[in-house]
Amino acid sequence: MSADLSHVDTWLFDLDNTVYPIETQFMGRIEVKMTDFVARMTGLPREEARALQHQYFTEHGTTLSGLMINHGLEPKVFLDEVHDVSMDCLTPDPALRAAIAALPGRRLIFTNGSVGHAERVLTHLELRDLFSEIFAIETADYIPKPSLSTFDKITKLHAIDPPKSAFFEDSEKNLVPAARLGMTTILVGPYAKDSTSEHVHFRTNDLAEFLSSARLQGSPA
Known part of the structure; x- marks a missing residue:
């Protein structure tokens, strides 16, 4: 059955591995550069640097937060x-563009990446004009999702009514505070179907198909 999203007037989308498929391995390129950065900064062998990178991601929400907290890193x-990577593996998807363009109300990007990274990726994917705002890690004062304070900030900054909003994410843990605030949550990606979390309301491995088949405001009953 198609999802009933007829109550939604604000659409929040994560960026990486959400508005493009994880199968592109684009984020893998960024993660390689993160490991290189951590190794150079700490002096650790590369495998130990990679382990520390993932430890910081798990404990702090992003590798960046762990480096800021534990090493005093200047985030910029x-x-x-790490975001200076080729985008030749990313291809614009006309079906996704049409599905997002058809959504009634506001559309925002909510990412733990930087503003510049989001602008660059969305422009390359020919989606930038569909989103009115980008709420990035700088906007969040470098406090990443899933921090509740960051969700509070985006809802207040953009006057979002959580029960009338939907949030699309590839990370299950980032949907937990969204669900608790009353947002409709959609887990995106190849592992979504296996999720049993009560904080995930819908699951899809095909974002364009999910959106185009959903019941929206103004759709026939």
Whole structure:
């Protein structure tokens, strides 16, 4: 059955591995550069640096937060370096563009990446004009999802009514605070169907198909 999203007037989308498929392995390129950065900064062998990178991601929400907290890192240096990767593996998807364009109300990007990274990726995917705002890690004062304070900030900054909003994410843990606030949550990606979390309301491995088949405001009953 198609999802009933007829109550939604604000649409929040994560960026990486959400508005493009994880199968592109684009984020893998960024993660390689993160490991290189951590190894250079800490002096650790590469495998130990990779382990520390994932430890920080697990404990702090992003590798960046762990580096800031434990090493006093200046965030812009990290963000500029790790996001400087080729996008030749990303291809615009006309079906996804049409499905997002058909959504009634506001559409926002809600990402733990940087503003510049989001602008670059969305422009490459020919989606930038469909989103009125980008709420990025700088906007969040470098406090990443799933921090509840960051969800509070985006809802207040953009006057979002959570029960009338939907949030699309590839990370299950980032949907927990969204669900608790009353947002409709959609887990995106190849592992979504296996999720049993009560904080995930819908699951899809095909974002364009999910959106195009959903019941929206103004759709026939």
